[in-house]
Amino acid sequence: MNNPAPVPDDLEARVMRRISWRILPFVMLLYFISFLDRVNVGFAAITMNKEIGLSPAAYGLGGGLFFIGYFLFEVPSNLLLYRVGVRLWIARVMVTWGIVSACSAFVTGPHSFFALRFLLGIAEAGFFPGIILYLSLWFPARYRAIAAAAFMAAAPISTAIGSPISGALMELPRCAGLSNWQWLYLIEAAPAIVLGFVVLKALTDKPEDAKWLAADEREWLVARLKLEQGGASSTRVSGLNTVWETLCDFRVLALSLIYLGTSAGLYTLGLWAPLILRRSQFSSMQTGWINALPSVVAVLGMTFWARHSDRTLERTWHVVIPCVAACLGFIWAGSTHSATGVILALVVVNVGISAAKAPLWAMASSFLSGASAAAGIATINSVGNLGGFIGPYMIGWIEGKTGSYTGGLYLVGATLGLSAVLTLLLSRK
Template sequence: MDRSLEQATMRRVAWRLVPFICLLYFIAFIDRVNIGFAALTMNKDLGFSSAVFGFGAGVFFFGYFLFEVPSNIILDKVGARLWIARVMITWGLISGAFAFVKGEYSFYALRFLLGAAEAGFFPGIILYLSYWFPARYRAGVVSLFMAAAPISVVLGSPISSALLGMDGVLGLHGWQWMFLVEAAPAVVLGIVVLFYMTDRPEKAKWLSDEQRAWLVTEMNAERSAKQTAAKHSVMAGLADIRVLALALIYFGTSAGLYTLGIWAPQIIKSFGLSTMAVGFLNGVPPTLAIVAMILWARHSDRTGERTWHVVIACLVASLGLLLAGGAASAVAVIAALSLVNIGISAAKPPLWAMPTMFLSGPAAAVGIATINSIGNLGGFVGPWAIGWIKDRTGSFTGGLIFVAGLLVLSAVVTLIVARAGRRGGTADAVAH
């Protein structure tokens, strides 16, 4: 009876929450990386060099870094419904304001403000999922949520390309139309969040009384089981060495992710393709990554193993970057970028399953935000390094090799954390 009740409850929760939060992340990721397509024409219109564009693309993560932890603490206190709505509405308004960028300094300022506005969304959703899904479901659910990022590239690439084709309509450049049109859904969905999201299982009127009672009991039991082993205070989330190690691992994966999101359109276009062709080809690698990520996460959940699922995925992504740096044709570069997409996407769900295994309560809110804020600085370093190196060498190769090295470092740190966990008797908390 309990098993059938569990299956019915988790199916109901998954169908209620996962598609909606996937849609939110889909919009978030489009607004975060659509400058990669805007750059195909905006850089020339505004006179941006590769270094200026790379720095502006990456400065987003400074705002993100500064406001991430405070934002997640507030979410834990006021609830996801109110805070996620606030996050989405403000980032939507700022994203639309990119249509009125006049030069490099307004570009830098808006990217910083966009990062500050969006801070707390991703780790807030990771924390939110930990309220609703027992640990044995978490990597699989996170993989479905995170599939929205590659899906946004698959669907967003041709849409962005088409919007760039509106150049001259009502006196606006195509990239201005792209920012305005793609910002609107964030504001609309931010309002929808206020009426659709439910903060905790206790308030879920859309569950039957029996289902709600089972889920509340299950989640309370999981929290109680962690009372002796897990850390709960805000300082515990900030000071735990495992949090800092996971942040370093995430740094490399973020450098790879935003190298793809921001530079892949220009890397593909360098082979002489049209903007529309770039839009469609840019969607091929993330399409493959979606399938790989979900299957890899399910395997991680089924086996209970996390370490090697992160390590292997990081090494695959690193290999793909090295191959992309030496690619001699559009077909070769798409194949290489497919490996990068698969590796980076597959690494993230098992990585994000780790922190809530040894942190709970305020410590989980702070720990997840700390991992995400520090780790996402890789989203500045990767794109900035590629732009800086390209300006000096005329090629993407050196920057791609640099980011590949960061992913190898992520793999090495993951192994060190696992070994330290076994030696300290905490392997179950981190490595498995």
């Protein structure tokens, strides 16, 4: 007697469990390394700035130039990814950025620092939106916020684990003619190059090619995704038939500006939090451990928030509330004069920024598919990541003028307040 066919709920649960375990841990590892190589400059700066003659304004400018290169090459990179496949393109991205990151160990002054940060942005362009696009090719709509949250949890996890490691590396004595900040760059760049080659074996471009799924699992997943894409094309993507129309769509532009606020906050933390904490006379090692604490709390907060967003299928307030919380956290960080107050404020900021991101990307994937998704997601990410230039640069410029981080922290908080307002306006269109 034949076994009865599995009921749909059992099949769905089995498929989602298999693709989650197959895909999410690996892409999290990739983003962990990506984020570490973007923001380890915050720890390198502890001794690098003095050694190569970087002022606060020059450091802020150089730190932010990463995002100019990223902005200029993001959309072309993601469109190429859509054509050649995720596996090949992500491998290329990782090997390239690993090489450039390692070269950062040999900057000798402001100009070479600026050049390498700009080149690192070009090298990494396409990675983050490429993975977001990849997740939308594998995860049905009701699972996308939690899948995106799992992937993006790698950023705070990278800070939580990477900060103590970076702090320990910054305690190294000079060795083989290289300073501690140079060893930091070299050691933390190596995994990107190695993993770039692993990507070629580990990733599968699309569900139709997934030999590791059973035939009934593969058929269900392909049919489910095609059904959703058909619905999106007929009811939600009208007017997004060309790349240019996608780039000019009001929703894409609004989400870009919303994401800009969260990026300004995220990279202000990545590039400046270690230096802000050092003002309380913590050692490099202590700074590393303290900087890890807010990120641990952020991982828990963003996971809970994404699950709640998926369960309720509500996105707007799941973006607005954490943006407001992060805004208030930056105001708190700028106004407090105690080390404890700064640490608690950084906890609030980390949780708010991290929690907003997954529901925000779920909003984007609700009306983008196919080539429109490649262009739209890349546009949101590239324009939004200009906040990674604006936030760190303004912190450094204002600190150089006033000797205080207060004004810069208030300004970054204001960008998150604007993100909350824009999200509410977008929901009414």
